[in-house]
Amino acid sequence: MWTKHHKKRKFGRLVLPAITVAFVSYFSYHSVHGDFGLIATEAFERQRLARASELEKLTATRETLERQVSLMSDGSLEKDILDEKARYALNVSRKDEIVIFNTYR
Numbered sequence: 001m002w003t004k005h006h007k008k009r010k011f012g013r014l015v016l017p018a019i020t021v022a023f024v025s026y027f028s029y030h031s032v033h034g035d036f037g038l039i040a041t042e043a044f045e046r047q048r049l050a051r052a053s054e055l056e057k058l059t060a061t062r063e064t065l066e067r068q069v070s071l072m073s074d075g076s077l078e079k080d081i082l083d084e085k086a087r088y089a090l091n092v093s094r095k096d097e098i099v100i101f102n103t104y105r
Helices: 010-033 038-073 079-090
Strands: none
Touching: 010 038
């Protein structure tokens, strides 16, 4: 009876660990540098904070405009608001008035 005797090679023992290291390295690299990795997450967070502050400014502007519109359109038109808007739009004033420009709008 003949038996085959296989020579034990060191290469066979390294195949599974090499494949494991390759997979772990691949996923580790992409968890840091990928489209949804740690670096991209930091960039998304900075962008979110910038847009949140911009949203707060726009919300404040909108509330101001809504308040002004409500004063002008609730049926009883406020004469002061109408006069202020007309003078501002037409850029006119009387000779005896002092004009103070409000640049914080």
